[in-house]
Amino acid sequence: MDLGVGALPALNSVGHVAHCRRCLDGLPASLVEMDASRMAIAFYCLGTLDLTGSAERKISTTDRENWTEWIWAQYVGKPLRSRQRFIRLTPRLRRRLSLGSVRGPSTDGPHLIMTYCALLALAVLRDDYAALDRPALARMVGACQDADGGFATTPGAGDADLRMTYCAFVVCALLDDWSCIDLARALSYIHRCRSYEGGYGQTPRGESLGGPTYCALAALHLVPAEHARTPRARLQPVEWRATVRWLLQTQSGGGFAGRTNKVPDACYGFWCGAALSILGAGDLLDAHALGAFLARCQYKFGGISKAPGEHPDPYHTYLSIAAAAIVSPDPKWELQPLDPLINATLDTARWAKTHVRVTAPES
Amino acid sequence: MSAPTADDTTEHVFYAERPEWADVVPVVQYENIQPLAPIFYSPEYKDATDYFRGVVKIGEKSLRVLQLTETIIRLNPAHYSAWQYRYETLIAISAPLQPELVLSNTLTKASPKTYQVWHHRRLLLTALGDPAPELAFNEEVLKADAKNYHTWSHRQWLLAHFDQENLWADELPFIDGLLEDDVRNNSAWHHRFFVSFERGSNDDKDEAEAIVKRELAFAKEKIALAPNNSSAWNYLRGILDHSRVPYSTQAIFARQYIVDTVEPRGNDILDLENPPPSEGAELPCAAAIEFMADVHEASGNEGISEAVELWRSLADTHDTIRKRYWEYRIRNAVATTGKA
Numbered sequence A: 001m002d003l004g005v006g007a008l009p010a011l012n013s014v015g016h017v018a019h020c021r022r023c024l025d026g027l028p029a030s031l032v033e034m035d036a037s038r039m040a041i042a043f044y045c046l047g048t049l050d051l052t053g054s055a056e057r058k059i060s061t062t063d064r065e066n067w068t069e070w071i072w073a074q075y076v077g078k079p080l081r082s083r084q085r086f087i088r089l090t091p092r093l094r095r096r097l098s099l100g101s102v103r104g105p106s107t108d109g110p111h112l113i114m115t116y117c118a119l120l121a122l123a124v125l126r127d128d129y130a131a132l133d134r135p136a137l138a139r140m141v142g143a144c145q146d147a148d149g150g151f152a153t154t155p156g157a158g159d160a161d162l163r164m165t166y167c168a169f170v171v172c173a174l175l176d177d178w179s180c181i182d183l184a185r186a187l188s189y190i191h192r193c194r195s196y197e198g199g200y201g202q203t204p205r206g207e208s209l210g211g212p213t214y215c216a217l218a219a220l221h222l223v224p225a226e227h228a229r230t231p232r233a234r235l236q237p238v239e240w241r242a243t244v245r246w247l248l249q250t251q252s253g254g255g256f257a258g259r260t261n262k263v264p265d266a267c268y269g270f271w272c273g274a275a276l277s278i279l280g281a282g283d284l285l286d287a288h289a290l291g292a293f294l295a296r297c298q299y300k301f302g303g304i305s306k307a308p309g310e311h312p313d314p315y316h317t318y319l320s321i322a323a324a325a326i327v328s329p330d331p332k333w334e335l336q337p338l339d340p341l342i343n344a345t346l347d348t349a350r351w352a353k354t355h356v357r358v359t360a361p362e363s
Numbered sequence B: 001m002s003a004p005t006a007d008d009t010t011e012h013v014f015y016a017e018r019p020e021w022a023d024v025v026p027v028v029q030y031e032n033i034q035p036l037a038p039i040f041y042s043p044e045y046k047d048a049t050d051y052f053r054g055v056v057k058i059g060e061k062s063l064r065v066l067q068l069t070e071t072i073i074r075l076n077p078a079h080y081s082a083w084q085y086r087y088e089t090l091i092a093i094s095a096p097l098q099p100e101l102v103l104s105n106t107l108t109k110a111s112p113k114t115y116q117v118w119h120h121r122r123l124l125l126t127a128l129g130d131p132a133p134e135l136a137f138n139e140e141v142l143k144a145d146a147k148n149y150h151t152w153s154h155r156q157w158l159l160a161h162f163d164q165e166n167l168w169a170d171e172l173p174f175i176d177g178l179l180e181d182d183v184r185n186n187s188a189w190h191h192r193f194f195v196s197f198e199r200g201s202n203d204d205k206d207e208a209e210a211i212v213k214r215e216l217a218f219a220k221e222k223i224a225l226a227p228n229n230s231s232a233w234n235y236l237r238g239i240l241d242h243s244r245v246p247y248s249t250q251a252i253f254a255r256q257y258i259v260d261t262v263e264p265r266g267n268d269i270l271d272l273e274n275p276p277p278s279e280g281a282e283l284p285c286a287a288a289i290e291f292m293a294d295v296h297e298a299s300g301n302e303g304i305s306e307a308v309e310l311w312r313s314l315a316d317t318h319d320t321i322r323k324r325y326w327e328y329r330i331r332n333a334v335a336t337t338g339k340a
């Protein structure tokens, strides 16, 4: 392997921003499977603009107003099901939640992942969350938690995995309110996802995988110090060693593979790189080799793909740039510093923390 | 791919043109708002989802809703609201679930990487309570992609959820077959760990010990065939960690893999507990060097210098991409013993 420490190719930030702008303006019919996760695409595209320092310059006042309005339209919504729902609580669901129980798959349930994406997209747009009903948001997160400690996408859906645990923990951290969830059970769920390889599976007893490993570690480290005394809110030394070892082992051919014996994929540069950074071991990976791999995944007309020679998409574009923001493979790749726990630039994460937080106690 | 319809053999008719749907008022997605990342929907998708919103608005749960949601799901298998509403409708009208499972077979094979497809299947199997045929179906899906994460998760859920003796019975031979096809299939190795060690609490100490012995032998046999295989080494380590057996118990085995070339076997009796590398194996094996370094480190002060030497060889020659990590291991070990 070429371990030359020469300069890396340039990061085509202008092209990547243009790719994300195009996606924000519209996606072809062939991407219809993205329909239910367009809030996530919005988050990745706006996040790319933010990381490259283009959010101020590339978003006009009109766009900012229109986009903010669209995101909030998914919140208040109309009295019918739109697929982009996030924290929308209809009066009926609100009554059911205040009763404290939600039975069976709900038809009006909010979606935890889209809620996370919407809150962060709004932070990039520097929205003030004036329309946010914080107690209702906290109740919604609580309602998504299952008896075994995991979190479902919507209350009662029964489809829990670590992605939603992570999103729930971010919302708790932003609200600065951990009373809405059963933290001990949530931590126990996370630990049941740990596998013998040292990583975490998507669900309990699953194979070690980069994405859920990031979700587990970020979630554990989001728990504030006063709750960290809760048994097992951090890794034991023996667990730390095994996890760092496994994460580093998946670096192969420059990029990270995400699973043992798989081929590298650009997105795992973030999932594994950010996980290492959270564990305080970010300096142990080969940043130059990762940067070289990510550079090769750049598409000539802008955007970044999962592997060299493939077509780009907002998900791999954002996560590759976020990975680069964490490991800084080349000083010429000028990027905004990233908060690896919230997965947003430091400024945006700070904005979200100060503006989502419940300021006055509920009367 | 052309837009498939609920019935592939007939021409697609828009819901707006079907007389039997004339009583439903379609609801369009946007009014006077500029959406983020809008999708330029196909006319079929737009038509069907407009009617879906119309149906949900009036809360209708009927046979024709099954037809409508099937149209949407075939166009977009990740449409979780359509899946959710479909399942609620199936239950509300007491529709037979067996035909739904048959339909799910087709949809699962068509979109094996979509979360919702598998979740729906899980709901159906839970309601039907007959898991036995599912293993064969799962195997069929794995044939197309032996490392599909969803397929494996589903299999593990099935085994753990129903926890029936007949379900577990043939898992090991099944995994043997997959590892014979591809000894580096980490999903199969993971499944083997799940089946051997995570099936539930094992109170029988003798049986637990026998399983550890059997699995150690299995891992070592596979390492002998192809030494540079992280999956097999991780499995070996996993067994030792899980059963709290020191790595040093495997030193005789691992040491054979840190040399530069396969040693000529001569007329020695083959040590079955410590199979040597197969002829032509690429040596030295980085995973074995790492393993031996761990053995030396655990042995305390006098072992550290040997461990350091092995880590050095990884950092400089055999595993240079992890150079910083191996140097960290050296610093860490030296600092720890310095304190001791």
Ligand SMILES: [Zn+2]
Residues within 6 Å of the ligand: A265, A266, A267, A268, A306, A316
């Ligand atoms: Zn990827």
